[in-house]
Amino acid sequence: MQFTGTDSYIATDDLKMAVNAAVTLERPLLVKGEPGTGKTELARQVSAALGLPMIEWHIKSTTKAQQGLYEYDAVSRLRDSQLGDARVNDVANYIKRGKLWQAFAAPGRVVLLIDEVDKADIEFPNDLLQELDRMEFHVYETGETVRAIHRPIVIITSNNEKELPDAFLRRCFFHYIRFPDxxxxxxxxxxxxxxxxxxxxxxxxxxxxxxxxxxxxxxxxxxxxxxxxxxxxxxxxxxxxxxxxxxxxxxxxxxxxxxxxxxxxxxxxxxxxxxxxxx
Known part of the structure; x- marks a missing residue:
């Protein structure tokens, strides 16, 4: 499985090497560069070139790492219990799968884009270390462990708005997209x-x-x-x-x-x- 670029995306040899190295090492590819240099588009083009579905997680300043795993809607469950709704007997009815869970549970390999990771709180990357490393996480409400059926190709973009933790950087293959000559x-x-x-x-x-x-x-x-x-x-x-x-x-x-x-x-x-x- 080799990325060689596409007709609509001009990738340098260094960038193609970085994508293929990350795939071989089974590590996230961390891509930095000026805004507008094609970081987000890279993930879409890798998806198209390799014929893999794509899941996009666009990070905001309020995004928490837990949202990438799952969210438990305790308020809805309480409301339904007051209404006598039978759905309350199964807690799984109130768990919303996040983007990582969707990628882990996909029937085949996917490309997972975590876009603009540096927009979130500084603890955000650290909170995802174990999940991205082990490709699994625990759902406390149901007691189940979610493991990746097929390890996704993870592409993480950053605009260099803030420094990322060393522990997070060690787990990534890094590439800086220079402004084109x-x-x-x-x-x-x-x-x-x-x-x-x-x-x-x-x-x-x-x-x-x-x-x-x-x-x-x-x-x-x-x-x-x-x-x-x-x-x-x-x-x-x-x-x-x-x-x-x-x-x-x-x-x-x-x-x-x-x-x-x-x-x-x-x-x-x-x-x-x-x-x-x-x-």
């Missing part, structure tokens, strides 16, 4: 916008990397944002000449697709003002 980005663009002319693409990508390299930029535009920007350029039928900027007009055309906060817009406005003052 211009040649890799050309290949990515070719998948999404095959009709774009080379002259326009060259001018646009040169400008895009210039923007990313601007000192003081708070949020660098990502891969997904440049794809949106190029889509707008094509929709507006702009030419390479339309994209060229001078000092008096430092903001890129249709900059709302690339600059996502007022500080960065003001930065480019200040650069334009400084350029006019030097004339």
């Amino acid at each position: 211009i040649e890799i980005l050309r290949r990515i663009v070719a998948v999404h916008h095959p009709q774009i002319k080379d002259a326009l693409l060259t001018t646009a990508l040169t400008q895009f990397y210039d923007i990313r390299d601007t000192p003081g930029l708070k949020k660098k535009p990502s891969t997904s944002e440049v794809l949106d920007w190029l889509k707008l350029l094509l929709a507006e039928d702009l030419t390479p000449e339309d994209l060229r900027r001078d000092g008096a007009d430092a903001l890129p055309r249709l900059h709302g697709a690339l600059l996502k906060n007022e500080q960065d817009v003001h930065l480019f406005e200040r650069l334009a003002f400084m350029a006019r003052g030097k004339r």
Whole structure:
């Protein structure tokens, strides 16, 4: 079972190696990188390439590790007991399976995505150590032990918002998705916008990397944002000449697709003002 990429997802050799190493070692693959570099999409593409179903667990700041195992609805059981409902005699009626339980109980191997693990409380990764290591957990309300029928391929993403515990890191195979260089980005663009002319693409990508390299930029535009920007350029039928900027007009055309906060817009406005003052 080897991941070699897909027609719609350009994976570097290092990334393909990381996926296959994690599968061989039967360890979770921890993927870090800038937002918009394709971490979440990687799991979906691994699922498609290997022909395996996918289960997605998107983590929020309020998510608890227990929710990935199961949740016991004691309130509903109490209400039903007051109403004389016969369902109260079986506690299993009030247990909701979490994403890990669904993955462990699946009839075949699945890809389990634990997305943006660093959004949760710092204890969240530690609370999943044993379950991800042993691929089993105990349900105290019913006394049963849930064991994985087929060990899932676990892909965990992180945006580096907070440090993850060492004990958790030791149990993962790690890969950092670097921001693509211009040649890799050309290949990515070719998948999404095959009709774009080379002259326009060259001018646009040169400008895009210039923007990313601007000192003081708070949020660098990502891969997904440049794809949106190029889509707008094509929709507006702009030419390479339309994209060229001078000092008096430092903001890129249709900059709302690339600059996502007022500080960065003001930065480019200040650069334009400084350029006019030097004339």
